[in-house]
Amino acid sequence: MTLLSAQNLTVHLGQVPVLENVSLHLSEGEIVTIVGPNGSGKSTLLRTLIGALVPEKGRVTRVPGLRIGYVPQRLHIDASLPITVRRFLDLTHRVSDADAQDALQAAGLGSLDKQQMATLSGGQFQRVLLARALLEKPHVLMLDEPTQGLDQPGSASFYRQIEAVRQDIGCAILMVSHELHVVMSASDRVICLNGHICCEGTPDVVSAAPAYRELFGTGTGGALALYRHDHDHAHDHDHTHEG
Amino acid sequence: MLDDFLVRAALASVGTAVGAGALGCFVVWRRMAYFGDAMAHAAILGVAISLGFSLSIYIGVSVIAVAVALLFLGLTGRGHSADATLGVIAHGGLALGIVAVAMMPGQRLSLESYLFGSVLTVSPTDVMVIWAGAAGIVTVLWYRWAALLMTTLSPDLAHASGFHPRREELVLTLLLALVVAVAIKVVGALLITALLIVPASAARMLVRTPEAMAVVSVVIGCVAALVGLRMAMTFDTPVGPTMVCVAVGCFACITLLRGMRRA
Structure with a gap:
């Protein structure tokens, strides 16, 4: 069943068109990842889907x-603004202590109920945000570059947590990321965005698509596009990979 | 009971402290202090209009306070900076109001009472209007608390959870206009913002949750109102400014005590 779909979205921020003619849909239990360079409209797309931005053209159907x-x-x-972790988890509606504890555990946190949000580390903070989102008992979990500011082991463990969450509660996941190599392996579908949808499909289809390679191949000297795929295609020059 | 002017003054002050103390938390969290100032200062223009057309002060002040909010949204929407826009509105409204009142025969004295407050002259009707306003503010905050708090923390989170942050922001703006109307006779236009900011900021140092901050802020506001009134009687000082002095005194004591405990 399709939970959420967008038809032909055109979104402007001020006078500047950020998204043009973007359509997508999200089905039950799917993990869809949106990738794209900075300024490609990834966050704008998510904010339009939750209703924070009104599209110039097109519509969002939930x-x-x-x-x-x-x-x-x-x-x-x-x-x-003083606020404890426990109170933060109560934001949308009051939850029981047991539910709060479960959500913290599902997000990979111990009990830091009484701590002020302001004293948390970056990784802890993101996990509390995840725990709060889980307490909404979501049909769709939407994450906007959730691992920004985390180091590599930190973000890898955050993504493992999200996969575990999906297995536990079976919600669909729509995720924005720039960390292609971590994300792609877990995704059912990848959408490559740069103001418009460049290409989409399973991770393998997208990583082979010329549009994707063009987007991530140039400017990075191919480093990003090659990261995961350095064994599935032949190079036309000779060198040895390190590590 | 309402026959005694001191009882009326005490009731009016406490009513104002309750409304301002609770709403003041949002003003502090959302950094709307200067916005509140602009509304309060421009309210003098509302006083002038009320005197000129023989309207109730509460109507003139509320209308101007809402007009200030709309004007602010209109001007910042056209690319003016928020800071400068508020400065123009605050001082433009204040100056215009003072000039307008000065041109009315026999009203110069009443102007001072609206700039600095005149809680000792409130009528039984004033007391009832003030308490109705305070009750309205507390009721709206009570029922919309979750939506208002979430909007303050993150409009995007609020959207995702099905709230309407723009509507909640409008609610806060209207409540602020109501506080200005309620407080202008008690502390006067120049010090209204103090009743919003000072108790809430003092409460911030003592609490761990938003709700506790609102409650403690109301308590500090009420203490400042009653102690201020008492001290104003003893030392024969203007009541509104004396209340603000007590509130600032509370803020200073809490700051010092916290500093000593940490040292």
Whole structure:
């Protein structure tokens, strides 16, 4: 069943067109990853899907009663606002202590109920955001570059957590990322975005697509596109891979 | 009971402290202090309009406070910076209001009472209007608390959870206009923002959750109102500014005590 779909979205930020003619759909239990360079409109797309931005053209359709668990790229909490982790988990509606504890555990955290949000480390903070999103009992979990600011082991373990969550509660996951090599292996579908949809399909199809290679192959000297695929195609020059 | 002017003054002050103390938390969290200032200062223009057309002060002040909010949204939407826009509105409204009142025969004295407050002259009707306003503010905050708090933390999170952050922001703006209308007779236009900011900022140092901050802020506001009124009687000082002095005193004591405990 399709939970969420967008038809021919055109979105402007101010006068600047950021997205043009973007269509996508998300089915139950799917993991879909949106990849694209900086400024390609990934966050804008997610924010349009949750209703924070109104598209110039096109429309977003959600099945009635769809619950979305949204994990933003970053969340700044003003120093003047005191809030404990426990209270933060109660934001949308009050949850029982047991549920709160379960959500923290599912997000890979111990009990830091009484800690102020402001004192958490970057990784802990993102996991609390994940725990809060899980407490919405979401049909769709949306994550906007959730591992920004985490080091590589940190983001790898964050993604493992998300796969575990998907297996546990079976929600669909729509994720934005630039860490292609980590994300792609877990995705059912990858959408390559650069203002418009360049290409989409299974990770293998996308990584072989010329549009994808063009986007990630140039400027990085091929480093990003090659990272995962350095064994599935032949190079036309001679060198040895290290490591 | 309402026959005694001191009882009326105490009731009016406490009512104002309750409304301002609770809403003040949002003003602090959202950094709207200067916005509140602009509304309060421009309210003098509302006073002038009310005196000119023999309207209730509460109507003139509320209308101007809402007009300030709309004007602000309109101007910042056209690319003016928020800071400068608020400065223009605040001082433009204040100056225009003072000039307008000065041109009305026999009203110069009443102007001062709206700039600095005159809680000792509130009527039983004033007390009822103030308490109705305070009750309205607390009721709206109570029922919309989750939506308002989430909007303050992150409009995107609020959207994703099915709230309407733009509507909640409008609610906060209207409540702020209501506080200005309620407080202008008690502390006067120049010090209204102090009742919003000072108790909430003092409360911030003592609490761990947003709800506790609202409650403690109301308590500190009420203490400042009653102690301030008492001290104003003893030392024969203007009531509104004395209340603000007590509130600032609370803020200073809490800051010092916390500093000593940490040292």
